[in-house]
Amino acid sequence: MQPMKFPIRSESHQLEELSERFFLDHLPNNWAAEKPANDYGVDLRVDLFEGRHATGLELLVQLKASKKSTAGESEVVRLKVATYNLLWKKLQVDMLVKFVESEKEAYWLLFKDIPNPPQDQESFTVHIPKANRLSSAPWQKVQQYVRSVTDRKLAAMRVREIEKQ
Incomplete structure (x- = not known):
């Protein structure tokens, strides 16, 4: 009798889940x-969040x-130009994170620090400094940056609304 066959979980799915778990484990507890x-x-x-209070950020x-x-x-990352363009156009601040299983560490870079890619290519290379360890990320500074960008974008939208009136 043949043994029953079951789906196999690919290494890429396992690695993807490990990266997500690592990221979540290193976020501030109240986020x-x-x-x-x-x-x-x-x-x-x-x-x-700030303490228990939502910020809208x-x-x-x-x-x-x-x-x-x-x-x-x-750390080198290949990123699709289309993905970069989509994230860059969003109103929220974007972060690129690369998890390295052998080091049990991840590295991060805000999209504002990624040079614009050539639009005639499918993908491009991003270099994330190894000094940007997610395990010691300056979350308070990240939050301050997110707040400043969000405030500027909202202010610009309010000015446009006033000008339309």
């Missing part, structure tokens, strides 16, 4: 993250993962 139903470049949407996260580290002072 909330959720996975959007449709993934068009946003792997996690993070709501930022959001951070969008694109997660990448690899089994081994990149040699040198930075």
Whole structure:
């Protein structure tokens, strides 16, 4: 009698889940993250809180993962130009995170620090400094940056509304 066959969980799915778990484990305890139903470049949407109080601030996260580290002072990520464009056009602040399984660490970079990619290519290379360890991320500074960007964008929208009147 033949043994029953069952689906196999791929290494890429396991690695993806490990990267998500690592990211969630290193967020401030009072922040909330959720996975959007449709993934068009946003792997996690993070709501930022101050104490127990909601702020209305959001951070969008694109997660990448690899089994081994990149040699040198930075982690290398291949990012689709279309994904970059989509995230760049969003009103929220965006963060790129690469989890490295062999190091049990992840590295992060805000999209504002990623140079604009050539639009005639499908993908491009992003270098995330290894100094940007997620395990020691300056979450308070990230929140301050998210607040400043959000405030500027909302102010610009309010000016446009006033000008329309």
